[in-house]
Amino acid sequence: MNIRVLIRLPATARPGEVVEVRLLLQHPMETGFRPGADGRTVPRNTVRRIEASFEGERVFAADLFPAIAANPYLAFALRATRSGTLAVSIEGDNGLAQRETAVLTVT
């Protein structure tokens, strides 16, 4: 099942400008440490890895652990050199594997 992913980055940037990329995922980040209503531990269900590539070149990656808050938020910087597509891939428990894209225009 796909999760909701928001990729926020400025619509346009000047060449050489450093822009901020912000990712917001809709995900419970169930830790695997927490007992549920029946007293048994709720199995872990987390996003494990996020990778971002710009025009095929990897620009950022993150390994997430259960200490990341529910609905993970992650921001990183990116130097805008040319127009292109930022592709974000997300992997996690329960077969989560998803890819989302956003376009950056450099003027």
Next chain:
Amino acid sequence: MSASTATPAVQPRRRALLLAGACSVLLRPALAAPTAEAQAAVARFTGGQPVRDGRVVLGIDAVVENGNTVPLTVTVDSPMTAADHVQRIAVFTELNPQPDVLVCHLGPANGRAQIATRMRMAQSQTVTALAQLNDGSFWRHRVEVVVALAACLEGG
């Protein structure tokens, strides 16, 4: 009572106060030593390499109300060029059920060595941010954080 007669009686007390003040500064507890588990997690990240304080700034509130979502930023003093850049940024806790929080992989394409996220904190504790530079050096910043409402580990 006039001021002149009061002076000899007051001064020793004032000195005692000064001494107490100086002691409270000197005896203020330093950052707690990392737990064995946290040290092991850091050692896995650094591969046992020495870690120096500096270059890294962990931006996190000293007092947070809600441990379920604690905003933080990690900024590293680096030009982020091909010759001199940050390769990895990691965050560790000491008293969460698992010390690892996040490991980020960066490079010159980022232009700026800065990340932001939101973490969980099970209780008041020290949070450590580590950065690995491309020259192989490791840098660190530790911040003690007081949590009012801990992240929920109980049922419900």
